[in-house]
């Protein structure tokens with residue numbers, strides 16, 4: 001599943017290629033992804049110019065002047081940027097063609113993605129209005145986690161994966177950040193000290209930034225703007241030796257998500 005770093009890497013690549021470009025044709029080949037795809041996108045977009053591409057959580061927002069194109073990659077979506085015409089393959093649901101011949105193609109086998117148009121302030125869109133602060137901004141810090149977690153019994157891992165608390169911290173990054181912060185994933189949020197929360201905010205930021213810079217450095221996926229390989233300390237390594245102490249990493253389910261941790265290094 002594309003997580004915040006993949007979406008940010010995609011945003012940066014699309015920004016370089018598409019800002020200042022004008023939509024000429026939109027081809028819709030599917031009536032519905034996670035939500036219905038409005039047929040009038042094909043009438044609205046042609047003639048509009050991409051002014052900016054911003055990210056909110058895992059949403060890409062294309063500023064088109066008179067409104068915003070909102071794109072979410074869902075579980076299996078990705079965007080490919082092609083030059084010139086190219087016949088669509090299976091699961092290629094939408095094409096956006098630009099005045100310089102570039103083609104932005106939305107591919108999504110499981111159809112959990114979202115592509116929609118919004119004429120107002122995108123922060124007020126129902127899908128975006130309830131998202132918590134961005135983890136890479138100063139609004140997200142130890143004091144914030146400490147305040148939100150106060151007196152809460154919920155596991156800290158589930159708290160930081162709740163998008164109403166903080167935008168876009170997915171399972172991989174929650175596992176990695178908690179390992180680096182030396183905090184057990186199932187600790188009740190209310191038991192964390194302010195110092196632990198400050199460390200955790202920093203490790204979440206560090207893990208997301210590490211992944212974003214690895215994604216930017218990864219030239220292999222230049223055309224298919226999406227997933228990049230990365231070196232992880234704990235995620236996907238249950239049963240293998242802890243990279244710090246050598247004890248076997250434990251794996252369990254927490255909130256039905258794979259959770260890997262070291263009982264000796266984390267407390």
Ligand SMILES: [Zn+2]
Nearest residue numbers: 242245262265
């Ligand atoms: Zn360890």
